Amino acid sequence: MKTVRDIDLFLLDMDGTIYLGDRLFDCTKPFLETVRSLGKRYVFLTNNSSKDRTAYVEKLGRLGIEAVPDEVFTSGEAATLRLRQTHPGASVAVFGMPTLEREFENAGFRLVEREPDVVLLGFDQRFDYAKMTRLCDLVREGRPYVATHPDFNCPVDGGFIPDIGAVIAYVKASTGREPDEIVGKPYPGIVDAVVAKYGVPKERLCMVGDRLYTDIALGARAGISAALVLSGETSEADAAVSPHKPTWTFRDLGGIRDALLAPAAG
Numbered sequence: 001m002k003t004v005r006d007i008d009l010f011l012l013d014m015d016g017t018i019y020l021g022d023r024l025f026d027c028t029k030p031f032l033e034t035v036r037s038l039g040k041r042y043v044f045l046t047n048n049s050s051k052d053r054t055a056y057v058e059k060l061g062r063l064g065i066e067a068v069p070d071e072v073f074t075s076g077e078a079a080t081l082r083l084r085q086t087h088p089g090a091s092v093a094v095f096g097m098p099t100l101e102r103e104f105e106n107a108g109f110r111l112v113e114r115e116p117d118v119v120l121l122g123f124d125q126r127f128d129y130a131k132m133t134r135l136c137d138l139v140r141e142g143r144p145y146v147a148t149h150p151d152f153n154c155p156v157d158g159g160f161i162p163d164i165g166a167v168i169a170y171v172k173a174s175t176g177r178e179p180d181e182i183v184g185k186p187y188p189g190i191v192d193a194v195v196a197k198y199g200v201p202k203e204r205l206c207m208v209g210d211r212l213y214t215d216i217a218l219g220a221r222a223g224i225s226a227a228l229v230l231s232g233e234t235s236e237a238d239a240a241v242s243p244h245k246p247t248w249t250f251r252d253l254g255g256i257r258d259a260l261l262a263p264a265a266g
Contacts, residue, residue, distance in 0.1 A: 004248060004259045007225060009200040010035060010042040011073075011191075013209030014056075015155070016232020018044070018253065024063040025231060027254030032065070034257045042071065043198070045207070047184040047214070049076035049122035049148035049164075052099045075148040075184035076100045076122060078193035080107035082183050085196065087118050087144065095135050096122030096148070121171075121179065122148040123164050132170065140175045149184025151214075186217035191224055206247070208256065210234050216244040227256060 012018055018028045035042050044056060044067065053069040060067045076096070080103055083090060092109045093116035094101050100122045101111060119138045124131075139145050152165035172178050183189040185207075195202060206225040209215025210232025219226025228239060228246035231253070239249060250256050 002225065002247075004206065004225075004227065004256055005262075005264065006204070007206040008040055008204035009194075009198060009206075010040070010256075011045045011194065011205060011207045012042050013207075013211065013215050014044055014046060016210035017208060017215075017229055018065075019063055020232065022063070024065070025252060027252050027257065029065070031253035031257045034260055038260060040260075041198075041200075043194070044072045045185070045190070045194075046072070047075045047149035047151055048154070049074060049079070049100050049184075050097045050125070050154075052103060053077070055099075073190075073194060073197070074103075075190060076103045077197075078190045079120060079122070079146060079148045079183045080104055080109070081193040081196050082181070082189050083109070083118060083120070083146065085192070086181075090117035092116055092118045092120050093138055094120045094122065095127075095131065096120070096124045097126070100124075100148070116143060118144045118146060120146050120148070121164055121167060123154065124167075125161075127167070132167075135167075136171055136174045139171055139177050145177060145179050147179040147182045147184075150182050150187070151184075185214040186221055188218070188222035191218065191222035208253070212238065212242045212244040212246075216242075216246045219247060220244065229253060229255070 019025060053072040056072045057067050057069055091112045092104055093113060094104050094111055147164055147168055150165045151163040153160035154163040181189055202224050206227055207215050207218050208227045210229050212234055216226045216228050225247040228249045229252050
């Protein structure tokens with residue numbers, strides 16, 4: 001039977017998994033140190049396409065975790081890798097923050113406003129009515145339409161602000177179309193991008209997170225292992241009635257560390 005000891009690369013959700021708000025869980029550093037000591041790897045995985053890897057490295061550093069950019073993987077970077085696979089050499093109309101635009105430029109894509117080969121929707125706090133109209137016009141023309149992630153709301157201090165899932169709903173109401181592909185969790189495109197970048201086969205990957213409908217749902221959709229941690233928003237009662245079933249359930253990252261260090265059966 002497969003165990004966490006068979007995993008080579010752990011894909012780590014962040015808020016609710018390694019920290020909560022600005023508080024690093026006590027079990028996080030020992031878990032990361034154990035993964036490294038066993039010759040395994042981890043990647044901090046986020047659906048947020050409005051920030052680049054450097055921003056997350058800086059936040060992790062403020063919390064006491066030394067990370068390098070290659071250990072952070074965003075839905076924005078995943079989208080560039082997916083489009084390299086599905087639309088190589090495409091011109092792209094990017095609806096997103098400047099960091100996402102730079103992500104695509106650095107990946108070799110040509111950014112255009114008119115007659116793009118692909119329309120790419122990311123999180124964009126600069127949206128106005130003119131930009132929304134242009135997005136709907138391009139989608140209505142039938143151009144390939146890709147979104148970085150499906151989240152309806154983005155958590156901020158004091159509550160939430162609308163995320164691109166709300167924009168996707170607006171565009172569908174206006175045009176009748178949904179994205180041809182959504183890259184981020186719980187959709188499998190982000191795992192395909194991880195495989196392309198890190199070269200680890202799916203059977204050696206594990207998504208670790210506290211959300212059933214994104215982190216754990218990704219496991220089934222992408223065909224990888226999924227470990228639920230009960231350190232965030234999900235309780236044991238929630239997990240018992242959820243249609244999204246994890247491969248393993250642990251109290252927190254410390255439980256995974258214990259399983260990694262446990263003597264092999266037999």
